[in-house]
Amino acid sequence: MSVKTEINCPDCQSPIVIESNLLLAGQSFKCSNPQCHTSISLSFSETQKVAQAFNKFEEIRQDAVEQAQHVS
Numbered sequence: 368m369s370v371k372t373e374i375n376c377p378d379c380q381s382p383i384v385i386e387s388n389l390l391l392a393g394q395s396f397k398c399s400n401p402q403c404h405t406s407i408s409l410s411f412s413e414t415q416k417v418a419q420a421f422n423k424f425e426e427i428r429q430d431a432v433e434q435a436q437h438v439s
Contacts, residue, residue: 379403391418 369388376383381400385407390396395408409417 374407376400376403376405377407378405383407387421390414391421 369386371384371386373382373384375381376398379398379400379402381398381403383396383398383405385396390409391414393408393411393414395406398405
Protein backbone atom coordinates (compact mmCIF):
# COMPACT_ATOMS: atom_id res chain seq x y z
CA MET A 368 0.00 0.00 0.00
CA SER A 369 1.33 3.40 -0.92
CA VAL A 370 0.47 6.48 1.10
CA LYS A 371 0.54 9.95 -0.45
CA THR A 372 1.10 12.83 1.95
CA GLU A 373 2.45 16.37 2.11
CA ILE A 374 5.08 17.90 4.33
CA ASN A 375 6.25 21.48 4.51
CA CYS A 376 9.51 22.33 2.80
CA PRO A 377 12.14 22.98 5.48
CA ASP A 378 13.35 26.06 3.55
CA CYS A 379 10.24 27.86 2.26
CA GLN A 380 7.31 26.01 3.91
CA SER A 381 5.66 25.19 0.55
CA PRO A 382 4.21 21.69 0.27
CA ILE A 383 6.30 18.73 -0.80
CA VAL A 384 4.12 15.81 -1.93
CA ILE A 385 5.58 12.46 -0.92
CA GLU A 386 4.48 8.96 -1.92
CA SER A 387 5.64 6.33 0.58
CA ASN A 388 6.52 3.54 -1.88
CA LEU A 389 8.61 5.88 -4.00
CA LEU A 390 10.33 7.34 -0.92
CA LEU A 391 11.24 3.82 0.21
CA ALA A 392 12.54 3.06 -3.29
CA GLY A 393 15.04 5.90 -2.92
CA GLN A 394 13.30 8.59 -4.94
CA SER A 395 13.73 12.22 -3.92
CA PHE A 396 10.88 14.73 -3.87
CA LYS A 397 11.16 18.38 -4.87
CA CYS A 398 9.55 21.39 -3.29
CA SER A 399 6.47 22.63 -5.16
CA ASN A 400 7.77 26.22 -5.10
CA PRO A 401 9.51 26.85 -8.47
CA GLN A 402 11.94 29.32 -6.85
CA CYS A 403 12.97 26.81 -4.18
CA HIS A 404 15.38 24.07 -5.19
CA THR A 405 15.04 21.95 -2.05
CA SER A 406 14.48 18.22 -2.36
CA ILE A 407 14.20 15.54 0.27
CA SER A 408 14.97 11.83 0.32
CA LEU A 409 16.01 9.12 2.74
CA SER A 410 19.53 7.77 3.08
CA PHE A 411 19.94 4.05 2.40
CA SER A 412 20.16 3.16 6.11
CA GLU A 413 17.10 5.28 6.94
CA THR A 414 15.18 3.73 4.04
CA GLN A 415 15.63 0.30 5.62
CA LYS A 416 14.40 1.51 9.03
CA VAL A 417 11.38 3.25 7.55
CA ALA A 418 10.56 0.23 5.37
CA GLN A 419 10.57 -2.03 8.44
CA ALA A 420 8.28 0.36 10.33
CA PHE A 421 5.98 0.73 7.33
CA ASN A 422 5.76 -3.06 6.91
CA LYS A 423 4.92 -3.48 10.60
CA PHE A 424 2.23 -0.81 10.29
CA GLU A 425 0.80 -2.60 7.25
CA GLU A 426 0.66 -5.90 9.19
CA ILE A 427 -1.21 -4.21 12.06
CA ARG A 428 -3.58 -2.49 9.62
CA GLN A 429 -4.29 -5.76 7.83
CA ASP A 430 -5.00 -7.54 11.14
CA ALA A 431 -7.42 -4.76 12.11
CA VAL A 432 -9.24 -5.04 8.77
CA GLU A 433 -9.57 -8.82 9.17
CA GLN A 434 -10.87 -8.47 12.74
CA ALA A 435 -13.41 -5.86 11.64
CA GLN A 436 -14.67 -8.19 8.90
CA HIS A 437 -15.25 -10.97 11.45
CA VAL A 438 -17.27 -8.61 13.67
CA SER A 439 -19.56 -7.49 10.84
